[in-house]
Amino acid sequence: MKDVIIIGGGAAGIFCALSIMENTKESVNVTILERLEKIGKKILATGNGKCNFTNKNLAPKKYNNPKFVTPTLSKYGYKEIVKYLESIGLLSKEISEGRMYPYTESATTVLEVMRMHLQRLGVNIKTNYEVNKVVERNGRYLVYNKNQRNYYLECDYLVFACGGASAPVLGSNGSGYSLLKPFKVKVTDIYPGLVGIKSEIMILKVLNGLRFKCNVSVVEKKTKKSVWTQYGEVQFKGDGISGIVVMEASTFIARHQGNYIINLDLMPEASLDDTIRMLNKRKELFESSEVSSLLTGMLPKMLGSVVVKKASIDMNSYVKNLTNANINKIAGLIKAFPLEIKGDYGFERSQVTVGGVSLSEVDSESLEIKKMNNAYICGEMLDVDGECGGYNIQWAFASGYLVGKKVVESIKNNA
Numbered sequence: 207m208k209d210v211i212i213i214g215g216g217a218a219g220i221f222c223a224l225s226i227m228e229n230t231k232e233s234v235n236v237t238i239l240e241r242l243e244k245i246g247k248k249i250l251a252t253g254n255g256k257c258n259f260t261n262k263n264l265a266p267k268k269y270n271n272p273k274f275v276t277p278t279l280s281k282y283g284y285k286e287i288v289k290y291l292e293s294i295g296l297l298s299k300e301i302s303e304g305r306m307y308p309y310t311e312s313a314t315t316v317l318e319v320m321r322m323h324l325q326r327l328g329v330n331i332k333t334n335y336e337v338n339k340v341v342e343r344n345g346r347y348l349v350y351n352k353n354q355r356n357y358y359l360e361c362d363y364l365v366f367a368c369g370g371a372s373a374p375v376l377g378s379n380g381s382g383y384s385l386l387k388p389f390k391v392k393v394t395d396i397y398p399g400l401v402g403i404k405s406e407i408m409i410l411k412v413l414n415g416l417r418f419k420c421n422v423s424v425v426e427k428k429t430k431k432s433v434w435t436q437y438g439e440v441q442f443k444g445d446g447i448s449g450i451v452v453m454e455a456s457t458f459i460a461r462h463q464g465n466y467i468i469n470l471d472l473m474p475e476a477s478l479d480d481t482i483r484m485l486n487k488r489k490e491l492f493e494s495s496e497v498s499s500l501l502t503g504m505l506p507k508m509l510g511s512v513v514v515k516k517a518s519i520d521m522n523s524y525v526k527n528l529t530n531a532n533i534n535k536i537a538g539l540i541k542a543f544p545l546e547i548k549g550d551y552g553f554e555r556s557q558v559t560v561g562g563v564s565l566s567e568v569d570s571e572s573l574e575i576k577k578m579n580n581a582y583i584c585g586e587m588l589d590v591d592g593e594c595g596g597y598n599i600q601w602a603f604a605s606g607y608l609v610g611k612k613v614v615e616s617i618k619n620n621a
């Protein structure tokens with residue numbers, strides 16, 4: 207009887223356990239060790255409590271390293287994951303833009319179905335077991351519990367499924383990386399990804415609560431070159447901006463560390479010249495109104511006044527007094543409203559970790575760790591992150607399933 211320990215009871219660890227039990231007829235003893243009081247806590251918080259677990263538009267290019275994820279995703283793509291979940295009792299549906307959710311639109315159902323199946327298959331689950339040390343001895347691993355001095359469990363096969371460092375209250379606190387240190391397995395620098403961006407409070411305070419669709423660009427400060435642009439809804443906070451498009455921008459910024467600002471194109475449908483023409487028409491229409499009204503009916507009121515203020519125009523002067531230079535400046539700000547980046551909301555509020563276990567440390571076909579024997583890594587713990595839209599859980603499920611299969615293959619080959 208071979209013992210397998212999976213460190214981490216998140217999406218990846220759970221799928222790995224299911225995969226091992228389903229793919230072997232040999233007797234295998236599979237145990238999930240989870241540092242929190244229950245497994246799958248993060249799953250419950252995903253997709254605003256609905257769990258967007260995969261996407262019909264799944265493609266390697268949705269991830270930071272398309273080449274690395276290809277072998278896994280070509281075997282366990284979105285269809286395979288949907289089908290597998292259905293086979294264990296979970297119905298699903300597309301809600302929008304290919305995003306797949308449980309039919310119930312409740313993340314609790316996803317976890318419940320998986321827990322029931324873990325139980326049916328006889329997977330052992332030990333909670334409140336935070337692994338703080340792994341030691342290799344005589345070809346087996348001793349896996350220590352931080353909460354019980356000198357207590358350890360032993361196994362023949364070890365799977366690291368500890369997640370990254372994002373949303374530590376939901377379990378993944380970055381502790382997994384340090385377990386690999388004694389084995390000289392490299393971990394890259396890590397940063398919060400899919401997270402809101404902090405910016406200038408003076409500008410944003412009055413916009414708190416506003417949601418507005420526009421183009422968001424990441425612009426290199428030095429060259430003024432736009433290096434990333436996407437259209438979407440920006441959610442204005444008192445001290446920063448958020449929303450899917452901003453979260454995607456944050457991942458780009460985290461991955462390409464540099465000196466950037468954010469530009470918002472508040473009217474992507476119009477060119478700069480169109481915008482100038484529009485403003486000149488409004489100058490005629492609103493000539494006797496105060497400047498603060500110039501953008502009424504064009505932009506949300508507060509956003510309009512923030513733009514005019516940023517152009518350093520006296521808010522109490524009249525529209526008819528606006529010079530061509532004033533009009534050009536306002537148009538320029540509508541097309542590229544600059545926001546300084548003052549950081550992000552940190553790992554606490556990030557959905558994914560950018561960076562992780564270096565991909566050169568594992569074989570992309572099996573996710574086996576090159577420097578260790580019979581040890582594997584799956585899920586977000588690796589330096590793999592995907593876009594918003596179900597791609598991160600898809601990776602966790604698919605990589606967990608693949609590792610489970612590879613563990614079974616190895617057990618069979620060594621029998």
Ligand SMILES: Cc1cc2nc3c(=O)[nH]c(=O)nc-3n(C[C@H](O)[C@H](O)[C@H](O)COP(=O)(O)OP(=O)(O)OC[C@H]3O[C@@H](n4cnc5c(N)ncnc54)[C@H](O)[C@@H]3O)c2cc1C
Nearest residue numbers: 214216217218241252253337369377378585586596598599
């Ligand atoms: C608020 C939020 C919303 C999200 N929404 C979506 C979404 O809708 N769609 C999507 O695709 N992705 C979403 N994500 C991202 C997605 O949830 C993760 O990428 C995915 O769950 C990662 O799975 P994982 O199993 O690799 O890691 P995790 O889910 O982080 O699981 C790791 C587990 O390991 C445990 N652990 C860690 N260290 C140890 C240790 N030393 N000893 C024992 N146990 C340990 C942790 O407690 C945790 O349970 C969201 C993330 C957040 C935070």
